[in-house]
Every structure is written in structure tokens, then in C-alpha cells.
Amino acid sequence: MAPIAIQSASEYPSTDLKTRFTKSIPSATSTGLTNAGIKHTNDPEPQLSKLDASKLVFERNTSPKALPEPNSPEVWAQNVCTDHMITCSWTSSTGWSTPNLKPYGPLSLMPTASVLHYATECFEGLKLYRGYDGKLRLFRPDRNCQRMLTSATRVALPAFDPKELQKLIEVLVATDGEKWLPKSRPGSFLYLRPTMIANDDHLGVRKPDEALLYVIACLFPSFDTGRGTAALDANPALREKERPGLKLLASKEDTVRAWPGGFGFAKVGANYGPSLMAQGEARAMGFDQVLWLLGKDCDVTEAGASNFFVVWRTREGRLQLVTAPLGDKIILDGVTRKSVLELARERLGGEVEVVERKYTMCELEAAVQEGRLLEAFAAGTAFFIASVSKIHFRGEDLEIPTGKGDSGNYAAVIKTWLHDIMYGQEQHEWGVIVEERQLNA
Amino acid sequence: MAPIAIQSASEYPSTDLKTRFTKSIPSATSTGLTNAGIKHTNDPEPQLSKLDASKLVFERNTSPKALPEPNSPEVWAQNVCTDHMITCSWTSSTGWSTPNLKPYGPLSLMPTASVLHYATECFEGLKLYRGYDGKLRLFRPDRNCQRMLTSATRVALPAFDPKELQKLIEVLVATDGEKWLPKSRPGSFLYLRPTMIANDDHLGVRKPDEALLYVIACLFPSFDTGRGTAALDANPALREKERPGLKLLASKEDTVRAWPGGFGFAKVGANYGPSLMAQGEARAMGFDQVLWLLGKDCDVTEAGASNFFVVWRTREGRLQLVTAPLGDKIILDGVTRKSVLELARERLGGEVEVVERKYTMCELEAAVQEGRLLEAFAAGTAFFIASVSKIHFRGEDLEIPTGKGDSGNYAAVIKTWLHDIMYGQEQHEWGVIVEERQLNA
Numbered sequence: 001m002a003p004i005a006i007q008s009a010s011e012y013p014s015t016d017l018k019t020r021f022t023k024s025i026p027s028a029t030s031t032g033l034t035n036a037g038i039k040h041t042n043d044p045e046p047q048l049s050k051l052d053a054s055k056l057v058f059e060r061n062t063s064p065k066a067l068p069e070p071n072s073p074e075v076w077a078q079n080v081c082t083d084h085m086i087t088c089s090w091t092s093s094t095g096w097s098t099p100n101l102k103p104y105g106p107l108s109l110m111p112t113a114s115v116l117h118y119a120t121e122c123f124e125g126l127k128l129y130r131g132y133d134g135k136l137r138l139f140r141p142d143r144n145c146q147r148m149l150t151s152a153t154r155v156a157l158p159a160f161d162p163k164e165l166q167k168l169i170e171v172l173v174a175t176d177g178e179k180w181l182p183k184s185r186p187g188s189f190l191y192l193r194p195t196m197i198a199n200d201d202h203l204g205v206r207k208p209d210e211a212l213l214y215v216i217a218c219l220f221p222s223f224d225t226g227r228g229t230a231a232l233d234a235n236p237a238l239r240e241k242e243r244p245g246l247k248l249l250a251s252k253e254d255t256v257r258a259w260p261g262g263f264g265f266a267k268v269g270a271n272y273g274p275s276l277m278a279q280g281e282a283r284a285m286g287f288d289q290v291l292w293l294l295g296k297d298c299d300v301t302e303a304g305a306s307n308f309f310v311v312w313r314t315r316e317g318r319l320q321l322v323t324a325p326l327g328d329k330i331i332l333d334g335v336t337r338k339s340v341l342e343l344a345r346e347r348l349g350g351e352v353e354v355v356e357r358k359y360t361m362c363e364l365e366a367a368v369q370e371g372r373l374l375e376a377f378a379a380g381t382a383f384f385i386a387s388v389s390k391i392h393f394r395g396e397d398l399e400i401p402t403g404k405g406d407s408g409n410y411a412a413v414i415k416t417w418l419h420d421i422m423y424g425q426e427q428h429e430w431g432v433i434v435e436e437r438q439l440n441a
Numbered sequence: 442m443a444p445i446a447i448q449s450a451s452e453y454p455s456t457d458l459k460t461r462f463t464k465s466i467p468s469a470t471s472t473g474l475t476n477a478g479i480k481h482t483n484d485p486e487p488q489l490s491k492l493d494a495s496k497l498v499f500e501r502n503t504s505p506k507a508l509p510e511p512n513s514p515e516v517w518a519q520n521v522c523t524d525h526m527i528t529c530s531w532t533s534s535t536g537w538s539t540p541n542l543k544p545y546g547p548l549s550l551m552p553t554a555s556v557l558h559y560a561t562e563c564f565e566g567l568k569l570y571r572g573y574d575g576k577l578r579l580f581r582p583d584r585n586c587q588r589m590l591t592s593a594t595r596v597a598l599p600a601f602d603p604k605e606l607q608k609l610i611e612v613l614v615a616t617d618g619e620k621w622l623p624k625s626r627p628g629s630f631l632y633l634r635p636t637m638i639a640n641d642d643h644l645g646v647r648k649p650d651e652a653l654l655y656v657i658a659c660l661f662p663s664f665d666t667g668r669g670t671a672a673l674d675a676n677p678a679l680r681e682k683e684r685p686g687l688k689l690l691a692s693k694e695d696t697v698r699a700w701p702g703g704f705g706f707a708k709v710g711a712n713y714g715p716s717l718m719a720q721g722e723a724r725a726m727g728f729d730q731v732l733w734l735l736g737k738d739c740d741v742t743e744a745g746a747s748n749f750f751v752v753w754r755t756r757e758g759r760l761q762l763v764t765a766p767l768g769d770k771i772i773l774d775g776v777t778r779k780s781v782l783e784l785a786r787e788r789l790g791g792e793v794e795v796v797e798r799k800y801t802m803c804e805l806e807a808a809v810q811e812g813r814l815l816e817a818f819a820a821g822t823a824f825f826i827a828s829v830s831k832i833h834f835r836g837e838d839l840e841i842p843t844g845k846g847d848s849g850n851y852a853a854v855i856k857t858w859l860h861d862i863m864y865g866q867e868q869h870e871w872g873v874i875v876e877e878r879q880l881n882a
Contacts, residue, residue: 079553079643106549107557111657112520116548116638119560119710120717156717193644197557198714202520203634203659205713205746207721216552218644256702261695263715269560270711272646273639274704276561276597280648305646 048095051088051160051213053167058175060084061103067180068219070188075219082176082190086168086215089199090158093209099168101175104216110201114208120198121269122151125381126335128173128190128217128434130181131424136173137431138192139422141166143335148194150333151266156207157196165194165213172215174437180217187423191220191382220382244406245389246378248303249287250361251278257292257302258330264301265329272305279304289378291391294330298361301330303388306380307337310359311352311410312367313374318353321410325356336379336418339430343417344410352410361393368398375408376400385415489536492529492601492654494608499616501525502544508621509660511629516660523617523631527609527656530640531599534650540609542616545657551642555649561639562710563592566822567776569614569631569658569875571622572865577614578872579633580863582607584776589635591774592707597648598637606635606654613656615878621658628864632661632823661823686830686843687819689744690728691802692719698733698743699771705742706770713746720745730819732832735771739802742771744829747821748778751805752793752851754813759794762851766797777820777859780871784858785851793851802834809839816849817841826856 061083068074081104088099114120124144129137145162153159169192181190194215198208251257255278257271258264264271275290282290289304301324302308309323321344324331345354367373376388387407391398403409420426502524509515522545529540555561565585570578586603594600610633622631635656639649692698696719698712699705705712719731730745742765743749750764762785765772786795808814817829828848832839844850861867 077643078645079551081553085552104552106551108547108549110520110547111526111545111636111655112522112634112659115710116556116562116636117564117634117710118713118717119562120714121557121560123558154718155714156721191644193553193558195552195557202518203632203661204519205717205720207717214552218553220644252702254702256700259697259700259703261693261697262700262703268715269556269558270715272559273561273596274709274711276559276646276648277595279646280597 048093049097051090051096051099051164053099053164053171056099056101056168056171059100059102063103064179067182070185071221076221078191078218078220080219082172082180082217084172084176085217086172086213088168088213090211090213091209092158096158096160096213101171107212107214109199112201112203114198114200114202114210117203118198118205119269119273120155120157120208120211122148122155122157122196122267123269124148124151124192124194124267126169126192126194127381127422128177128181128192129422129424129431130177130183130186130188131422131431132186133424134183134186135424136177136181136434136436137422137424138169138173138434139418139432140335140339140430141169141432143338144194145169147267147333147335148196151268152196154263154266155268155270157198158208158211160213165215169194169215170434171437172217174434176217177434178436180219188222189220189422190217192217245387245400245402246288246303247286247390248289248291248388248392249282249285250291250298250391250393251293253296255290256294257290258294260328260330262329264331265326265333267332275305285392287392291393293361298393299358300324300361300364302332303378304383305332306378306383306386307331307334308376308378308388309337309340309411310364310367310376311374311408312364313372315370315372319351319374320353320355321348322355322357322359325358334380336381336384339418340379340385340414343414347417348410348413364391365393365398368400374401375403375411377408377411385411385418387411489534490538492531492537492540492605494540494605494612497540497542497609497612500541500543504544505620508623511626512662517662519632519659519661521660523613523621523658525613525617526658527613527654529609529654531652531654532650533599537599537601537654542612548653548655550640553642553644555639555641555643555651558644559639559646560710560714561596561598561649561652563589563596563598563637563708564710565589565592565633565635565708567610567633567635568661568822568863569618569622569633570863570865570872571618571624571627571629572863572872573627574865575624575627576865577618577622577875577877578863578865579610579614579875580859580873581776581780581871582610582873584779585635586610588708588774588776589637592709593637595704595707596709596711598639599649599652601654606656610635610656611875612878613658615875617658618875619877621660629663630661630863631658633658686828686841686848687729687744688727688831689730689732689829689833690723690726691732691739691832691834692734694737696731697735698731700735701769701771703770705772706767706774708773716746726833728833732834734802739834740799741765741802741805743773744819745821745824746773747819747824747827748772748775749817749819749829750778750781750852751800751808751817752815752849753805753808754815756811756813760792760815761794761796762789763796763798763800766799775821777822777825780859781820781826781855784855788858789851789854805832806834806839809841815842816844816852818849818852826852826859828852 064083074080085104089097126144145165149162196213199212200208200210278290291303292301378386387402421428421431505524515521526545530538567585586606590603637654640653641649641651723731733742819827828843862869862872
């Protein structure tokens, strides 16, 4: 077994203090469904164990699955996970338990479990890449782990040291990477899903006293092979007659994804379920995703579950890459979004102005009508960089240019840079190499 | 076994058609995490089975639990359910399966289950009452079942005939009612929790293809014994030094529960998890719940997970019972709310004007300062009618009168009316009598 660097947990952000401060003050009058935690506020606070990857206990899967062929129906089903998963439970009285790396399998939850009623859940999405140099890489996993802490805090789930979560992710992929992303398949990836759920078995509407952190690795089809709409090639039945690129349906005022003071910035379940109705309606009308607008001015926020960028020329002739800002916590602080912005500032700085600001559908519409809109694209982990070819807004189709036929020019350039970092064609600090474990060693 | 009237399912609202229309149109480019349903839109739609309570299969619990004492720690824990539960599964290709009444126990979910990631979940809360006439009653269960359909639709869960859900609830309580709400304990109740979750085992962000409906019955402590803050009596450690009544902390602009175009009106998990952080902060500051405000004008919406009412005199001297309106889908269409409004209109009509309209904290504040605010109360199933004695808003405490010492006069009157209907002291169509099954017959 190759060594995996496991360090002791360092102190993590002050969220933890707050968690400990607020959790033990019940008030039975005060509930929606009422609070029954009969604790006294002056109980001494027990010493809570921290999340500690170095304590990991490994139970090997003795019935491993066969690896499906690339692009097979099993892969498209998005439900084949690797042989193992990470689990770690938490209680408000003891803190984090010993993490386990164990055979992938079902979870047992009581019908009263908090997560099933109150959406006390959050997750992350990142990928493990098999590089063309034969190495396994994660892409900026520290960003995902930090965001997971932000998301957990937003739905009253427990805090943890993000560095320990990253170590746990690394142990899982180091264990299953060799088999599930074989060196014979460079350019392939696994989708990783760290998840936290509250599994308290009581119905009180209150801050959870029990939680389960788990990490699974799932086979995903490649929706992207270097072009904007490669999924259509992988699945010809889906190809539309129109030119490639995502077709977006702008949301109406009666369907709003996120709101100032809400939780649009966090990767919590509550952002997803309520969006599926509008997504389903968009698909029934032949669109790929919803372009989420906000407010009377129709601020442009996100496309589906991805961030959204436009490249336009201002009326003064300046070339700009524009995306919505993080300030009001409406949109997700995407790792791909951040990376696009950083690469564009670093490598396109002389040519393109990189702008994070509120902008409206009216501005976007005007840019299209005046021939100033050069391209638009969605950016996210699963989506990667996907060019947009049409936006339907208030009864009109806005045709978005796709310079290279199926991708805008800048989208193509940025995508290539990111792709090269992910698959080791460019050595870069964002590509974090994971040493593989030898299961038979 | 006493007969339970089971009729064949009647047609249910058009939601179902829409469900069937939108579910089978995949588009793999279009997902956040992508859609892998490789179905063709021109497949003939299979005949889907409807939810049908008459097909119920009963598996008796051969290891029944002991009934805890009233007000015991088990009851306060809110995690003791009765011996049985209803379950019924659904798939997009076959519809609803045979419902089961079976021993209460854990659910097995794959770590990829939709509900654990995307909050594809909704629920209801209603109570079963043991009347002073020895009979079991539900309170307006048709309203809960209809709202469950509304909530399910909002998060892309399958449609069903609400009448069939009501029959399933009735079967459960008819079975477990005799033991768990013994005739020797008139004036007691069980809390019922119909729940629906998406249990698809894949990570695609899309309309679920599998769901599980279940109904459980849980012991809840009585947070209400006829007075506003009786929970304090039941749990003296929680009693504060101040006069009784709920103390509410008005939310700030940076924490919003629901918004126009969102899902505040639906009983979906997504409304709860994200509210727990503010709830925890309020409790840490010594308040019972959050009074949720919205927008720059600070519209008053809900208190915790309950509806909120004020009784005031206008400057013109008119006496009004006021609550926020349903029109913009911000607040829950509460069964208790509706019942309060209907009873007040019917029985207090000559005396009190009943008003559903937007109103602001400024109006409420002015009414307090000018001595025109007579009382305020929260209303909901678990909460019942709970008088409010204080609201903290922008650094100031607003003291709310509680005419009868611990409850406003109108709150007390309305509560008595509702209580009498629930426990059979007034025969009323809202109190739906359930015939009990003899398990040994």
C-alpha cells in the first residue's frame, strides 16, 4: 500500500464554535413541530472528536463488481459506483466517529430521519481524472472541501476540517482508482460525490444531533469530448436538427431558483428538488436547461445547475468576459467558474476584460441584436464548459453565435487549458496527483 | 376486523397528465449533472397503475412495542412510532405499486438516492385525536392529502389521488389507534406524518423515476394543554423568567425563508433545512422562533413553521384579525390557518373583521406603540394555537398583550372551538371519525 500522507487535524474555521454554541439550547415552545431535546444549557460541553482521516478503518470489498465498458448503458445510468465508499458518523454529544472505508452498499435510515423530511443535506461534485501521463488527479479538491463546509453550515449540519475531508476523498480514489480508472483508459474520469445528511431519527424541526458524511465514486458518461455538445454524439437519438450547443429557456417571474438572503450559493439539496419542475417543463418544450433570471430587471444568474458566462463587446468596443457576481449569495461559487475567471485574467488579460457584475437579459438581448454578443457558455464540474447556441426569452429566440461551429472561440480555448491541467498535459498546481494504493499489497 | 370503506380510485387532478408528459423527454446535454435516461420520446406511454388503497396488503407486526407512558422521555424524544407503517412505491414506468401496511422499521436507500442529494421530498403533518367520547378523529384530513399532492408536484414527485392517501392514513390509524391512543387516555393524540421521497438510485439531476410514499404515526408530547405556553409547564427547566407566550426574533434581510416564485407554500423539505440556522441563532439568543419577514417593507409572513395572526384595532377603530395572504405563494396554506379564518368569519363575524392581506412590521410596530395591538398568535398543527408575548425587531422588544395572562382572548376562544371539534366535544364535519380495526379479530 502506497503511503497516503495523513496529518493531524488542524484547527478549522469558527463555524464549529458557533455550532457548539447553538446546538444545546432547546426551547420546547418554539418549534414548528416542536423541540424535545431536554438538555440543560449549563451542562458542561463534552470534548467533541474531530473529523480525523488518520483514524480510518478499512474493510475491503470481497465481492467487487466488474468494470463496465466505457459508454455502456451501466455508465449512462449514473448509478454504478466503485467497490468502496467512505462513511463517517457524527453526533452532537461525541463529535465525529472513526471514518470507514468499506464496501459500497445501501444506507439504513429510519422513516423519521431528518434528511427525509427537512432536507438537512448537502453535497459536492468533483472528478477524478486519469491523465495521459498515467497519473490520477483531482482538480482543486480543496475548493470543493471548503465549499462543503460552507454548505453544511447553511443547513445546520456539523462542521469539520475540510483538509480531513480531502484526505478521505484521496483515500477512496487511491483505493478504487486503479481498477475503476485503468491506466489503459487515459482521458477518462470518475465522478466523486461527498455527501452529508442528518440521520437523526426524530421528527422535531431542529438542528440535527446526528449526521452521516459519506463519499462515493460513480461512473458518469462523458458529456464532453472536447466539443460543446458531444453528448449528442454519444447518444445520437438525442441529437436535434438544429445546430449544436445548449438551448436555454429563460425562467419566468413565477419560478425563481434563489433569492437574496436564501441559499443559492450553497450546494444544498434545497436548491435542486424545487428546480426540477421548471427543468422538466423546459425539456418538454425542447430546451436543454433553464436560464435562471432574478427580479424585475431579469438579472442573469445561472444556467441549470451551472454557472453562466457571456463574451461580448461593449458599445464602446471593449471585449469582456462577464459572469454574475458572488456578492449577494445568489449563485454557486463554482470551482470551474473560479478557474475560468482566474485563467482568463491570467492568460487573456491583455485581450479580454474579465468582469463579475450583475447583468440583465435586456443587456444580453441588446448585445445579440446589435451583433456584439460573441458567445455564451455554461461552466460546471459535470457540464464542464458547454457553449450555448440559443436562449428563449419572452417568446423570442435569441441566437447565440458559436464561433467554431459548435463552441465559442474563448470557450474552446479555456476548455482546452482546463482539460490539459486535469489530464496532466499541463503540470499545474490545480491538478492534485493522488498516489494509488495497491489493494493486493 | 372492522370494515374500512375502500372505494375505487377516482380520477385525480391534471397534475398527473403533466407528470407523464414531462418525464420521458431526456436531453443529455442539458443536465447539471446530466441526464442519462435513454428513453425515446415516441415510446408508447405505458398504462400506469394508480394509487389504490383497496389493494392494501397487511403484514402484521409480530414484535409490537410497549406503549410509553404519557409525557415520558420516549414521548419527548419524538422518535417512537407505532407498530405499523404504510408504504407504497412508484416508478415512472409502472406507476403505483400495491400499498403495504407493515411493521414499522428502517428504510434501505442507496447512497445515490435522489432524496439524499436533491431534496426530492415532501410531507404532511396531521394528528389523530382520542375524543372524550371515546372515538378516534382526524381533523380535516382531506386538506392535508390535497396539500401533499400540491407539495409533491412542486418538487417533481409523482401525482396520486388524495382520497386514496386519506384512505391509507385511515387504515394505519384504524389499525394502531386502539393500542397507541387507548380509550383510557381521552384528550391525547398521535402525530401522523405522510411522507414522499424520491429513491432513484442515480445521481442525474432530473425528475425522479422512482418514489416511495410512506405514512408513519409518532408519539408527540403535548406542547399545548389549553394554554399558550404549556410546554413550559411540561418541561420546567425551559421556563423563562418572563411572562409566558412565544418570544419571536424577527428575521433580518440576510435570511429569507421564502420568496415570490419559490416554494414557501409547499410542505417540502427545502423549506426546513435552510431555516434551521436562523432558528438555532434565535434560540441561542433566548427566543423561541423566528418571525419570518420578507422584502424591504418587512412583510410579516410566518412564525417558525407556523402561520401567524394578529388581532388589532385600526386607527379608525375597527377590530381586525389579520394574517398574510396565500396569493403570492410565500406562506403555507395551513389547515389550522384556514380553520381559524373560517371559524372567525362564521362565529366572530359581527365583532371582528377577518382580513387576509400583506402587512408589515412597521404596521405591527405602530399598532403596539399606539396600544391598538390586542394579541398575536401562531397557528399550526404541532403548535396548535400559541400566543405570542414578544417580538424582537431591529434591536427593540415589542411587548404583545396576552389578555388572559398567557393567551390572548381571541386565541383562547378559537383554540377552544378547535379543540372541541378535534376531541368530539362538538360534533362537526371537520372531525372525521375513524372506525378502529380489531387486530385480534
